[in-house]
Amino acid sequence: MSSTTLPRLKRRREFLRVASRGRRTSRDGLVLQALAQPGAALRLGFTVTKKVGNAVVRNRAKRRLREAARALLGQDPPQGWDLVLIGRDATPERPFTALLGDLRSALGTLGVVARP
Template identity: 65%
Template sequence: MAASPPRLKRRREFLRVAGKGSRAARPTLLLQALPGTGAPLRVGFTATKKLGNAVVRNRTKRRLREAARLTLGAGAPAGWDLVLVGREGTRKRRFDQLLADLRGALRQAGVLQP
């Protein structure tokens, strides 16, 4: 079983990635990626209140965490900070399609090689 990548937890870390990083959008998620951190890959997860109540937002983030664990698990490239932002489609989309969306966004941002 693949371990989850280390997490971004502080607001300023999220803001730094959002301000200086690149974006890759999909119907199910928004990926913000900041290269060149010199540290192991770290991932943060967020969902805005417009998605719904706390139950809906937490379910959205759980799906994103599992998708990131499966996609980035053991072979995660070092030196990146990533933020995954949940969208309305995150909780409605089939999980295999969510994984494909995440892989496509990671390739677009340059995190994964094609």
């Protein structure tokens, strides 16, 4: 596990701004919302609704999303983006390599990173 910490979105209004003004794409393991913020650092937000499960399941899903983001974006984060990763029903149990693939694909679709 890497010790790289990426700046976070924490306030509800930040999440709502990304949802209303940004673009979104979904995969089996997650939904990604992205809003370009030219000149700003990359910031990440994570959320999982109660539909996914109880608090233990939701926290597991968020931990897995944070680790996937850290693995893909931690070393050389793309600048100028606010990203929100939303957990889905499959997130807590999805194989981690598949979750990484979902995130990599979603980032490429929204133009956050160059397609592999």
